């Protein structure tokens with residue numbers, strides 16, 4: 001393995017608690033080199049899952065957080081001018097395709113459509129990545145796989161992946177884990193005991209019922225871990241929940257009252 005890619009190998013096993021059969025399905029998809037789309041709300045474990053799978057498959061992982069200012073060059077690479085003159089610098093997608101990594105494009109829908117089309121030739125049977133500016137055509141390394149994340153809740157008609165992009169991927173649905181699994185995860189990640197984390201999970205479950213009825217998104221596993229982290233640091237539970245759960249998710253006074261009431265039910 002080249003130095004360029006060695007740095008992206010995950011050395012220690014990431015903690016990942018499987019929720020259903022996603023590990024086996026992903027392994028099969030990887031061995032068939034099917035590009036994968038991980039669908040689900042923010043903070044529910046998609047990134048942790050891909051880190052775990054990359055570690056399990058012993059493949060390097062290159063992650064790119066996509067945004068609307070991103071251009072195709074940010075993915076494939078560009079010519080840079082320095083003291084020695086002009087030189088080409090591979091972008092993260094090119095590095096992954098050239099040397100055989102898993103490339104994870106987080107929230108790819110944020111990127112402009114002219115950016116997302118660069119992934120087309122490398123996500124169908126051609127498995128090629130044309131570097132038009134450089135005049136080079138890369139045949140993707142056999143170990144290369146593209147993985148994207150997608151939050152169906154955020155999509156609108158104005159901003160969505162084209163069908164021609166979506167249909168190049170297999171998809172796994174992610175959601176918040178079931179009560180016991182989430183309790184386990186929150187305890188493990190924040191160090192609080194299960195008696196407290198089960199209460200945090202119960203608060204989140206109530207709040208998740210408010211999604212679409214005043215809240216745009218549910219309280220995520222990530223937020224529960226933050227609350228647990230604060231409690232583990234000695235912050236009193238009500239204050240921890242206010243800082244980590246209630247205030248970040250809404251500014252609506254009625255919704256804040258409803259969430260405070262849910263917190264008061266359990267603490």
Ligand SMILES: Nc1ncnc2c1ncn2[C@@H]1O[C@H](COP(=O)(O)OP(=O)(O)OP(=O)(O)O)[C@@H](O)[C@H]1O
Nearest residue numbers: 015016017042043044045046047048185189221222
């Ligand atoms: N099944 C799980 N096993 C272990 N940890 C988990 C699991 N699900 C969630 N977590 C925890 O929740 C945190 C948030 O998950 P993660 O960062 O993977 O979310 P995400 O779905 O990728 O969010 P985003 O879409 O915002 O990037 C992780 O750092 C991890 O601590």
